[in-house]
Amino acid sequence: MSADGTSSSDRRRFLKSAGVASASLPLLIASQGGAAATGEAPRPAVAQSSTADTAGYQILSLDEAAFTEALVDHMWPKDELSPSGSELGIATFIDRQLAGAFGQGDRLYSQGPFRKGKPQHGYQLPLTPAEYFKAGTAAASAACARRFHRGFDKLTAAEREQFLHDVAGGKVADAPLDLAAWFNGLVYPLFERGAFADPIYGGNRDKAAWRMIGYPGLPATYSQDVVRYRGKPHPRSANPQSILDLS
């Protein structure tokens, strides 16, 4: 993190893709209730830029971005199978999701009374997913600082691993909210979506996650292949196609 608050990786990406800097990104936040009232089909859940390689963050603060990048890099480490989580765009995906309709709680039932239910009742807080993500990030960062005297992004891999296990397993009790519910109910699903959703949403850059597992993507018309490649590797598993490729 530099003095002006931008991380070096951010600046690199900014310079690399000067034409699509954050200022030029449309911040599309779906109007709450608009879609509900008209019954129209929902729009794509995030803004779509002209390229998947978008730099900058729409809604995450610098601290939140640093936390999120460190988190997704730890959960999706770089190896011979694929680049790191932030290089894959998972942090970008999370940012765009939180800034967009999902994060603004466009279809979340948000009427009271609010009660603490059983875990099986699912999410029961009055916060939007974006607010919840931010509150949880602050709480996790504070707990991390108390324990390690450093931010999550400054921890060693072993420390990150231990801390995340404790968060996910409900062992970080000194937090103003239930960090296990936050991580398992919001962060982890966003992480999985960011890795494996279509690249138009900002994650899964270059379809690297699809290629890693062998998912061929689109257009998925297999009326002949279902027999031809039954029990055999499908040739497009190594070369998946995305919505952009077919647009």
Place this chain on the structure above:
Amino acid sequence: MATTLKEREVVIVGGGLSAGLLARRLVPLGRDVLVLERGAPRNGSEMQLPSQRDDLRWSILRGLNQRENVETYTLRHAPGEDALPMRQLISFLPGFGVGGGAAHWNGLTWRFQTTDYVLRSHLESRYGKGALPADMTVQDWGVTYDELEPYYTQFEKLFGISGKAGNVRGEKRDGGNPFEPWRAEDYPLPPLETPEAGLIFKAAAKKLGYKPFPLPAANASRAYTNPDGMKLAACQYCGHCERFVCEAQAKASPNILLFPLVVGKPNFELRTHAEVFHLNYDRAAKRVTGVTYIDALTGEEFIQPASVVVLGSYVLSNTRLMLLSGIGEPYDPRTGKGTVGKNYCYQTVSGVGAFFEDRYINPFMASGSLGMVIDEFNNDHFDHAGLGFFGGAYIAAAVTNGRPIATRALPPGTPRWGLAWKAANAKWYLRSFGILAHGTSYSHRNNHLDLDPDYRDAYGRPLARITFDFPENDVKMSAHVTQKAHDLAKATGATIVSPAAPRRGPYDTRLYQTTHNTGGTIMGVDRATSVVSTRLQSWDAQNLFVSGASVFPQNSGYNPTGPVAALALRLGDDLASYLERPRVL
């Protein structure tokens, strides 16, 4: 101030499968039919390439489904507990828009069986009157399989069902379901191709002495023209069926097979964006006079008078509209009295994962109802004496999709992130499949629907409150059948088999299970124990009929669309007659 519109002959609430089948029957007779659908037409990016294949948008973020901010449900696991709203609807997915759930369904198309319709009589006669637990409120339907058989046959032809018959007019056929009740004809289309997972499952099932057969599918195995001249294209095995509209026109739906027959006729109207608030009920006359709805495009409220009203909306909406309209006596679990909301059931689903080091399963080449299944452990196909439960499940290798956000099975013990997790995804995504146990859900005295006292929808009306948990009977059933599924997975020779994880309570709203909610406006022979008669006519309003799985007294081990359609087709015949001469049928 609501505007009163001109009276219409038949008003159907909900533009889904029931409305499509009824309109198809009544409009050619010259009957005036108006369908009120709360959502929009289905003609946009949900059915165009490449946007149709957007897993995040349609499946994960549930783009085709009822929006919770407008209407959701509250849940408590037992009477006396506080109910909380499902702020995100995840465990089941009510449809929204023309076609309803039958636009985004898988396509699994079963017939409920002979004993399903006479469940209480059958179990009492086989196991003795005292054998059923006192709190198991299963009932007979008041209709028999033989009465419904022609309607099942008709529906299978209309929807071009692909499958392999096991019993054509009493003649048993190899390769079909040996437990199938008689059917007048074979399926109109041959089964879909068997995927690798199906071949593996089939071999294992045969090794154990079972009789596997292909899943019956509304995903057309080849191009098809139905008796109405309506066409289905051949399935592309694209793996975007459930939670999606089929862009290839290969998955049967009211949108492509039923509504086009009547749209444009002068005596038919499909009014979208029409959210029905309640039915207007004349208690003294025991008749409904019409419905009140809001036009979501203008915000105007209308009273739509009608000679006949059919509730053909989602299970929970049918029941809620009865309650909001004050028709019938709400069910009270303390006394067992009252009927509206009674016998709410679900589906008891569990699964086992099988992982193969040396086999390519290629789960992305899939269809909503693709794979092989056995029926040995479903319903009462095995002797339940001494087992301590009734019911069962079909056990299937159903390869419905390989959409990677959610369909990436990993062996037990795999870490949830990191290098080993990545490697496990890379290793097993192409090389695993799940074995599903799709089980019965038997009614329980506690499980019911009513109106929530605290929570309201976006229009200010009380939400439906679900009181539900898996009854002890169904938990025991699930333990039994999940072990059978596990044994079968072991017999495949899989490198790794995940441990049997039977369904248990508390019912978890965070996990998708099925959208096979049933009950609430159940049918029967006695008005003291049912909401509608065996002809689906309300006991409390002669000109009100109810269609959908809300009339099931309990749920079978099969997917519910087949019997919903068979009953709707029969209701079409009944309404044709009723409109000639209105009476208690």
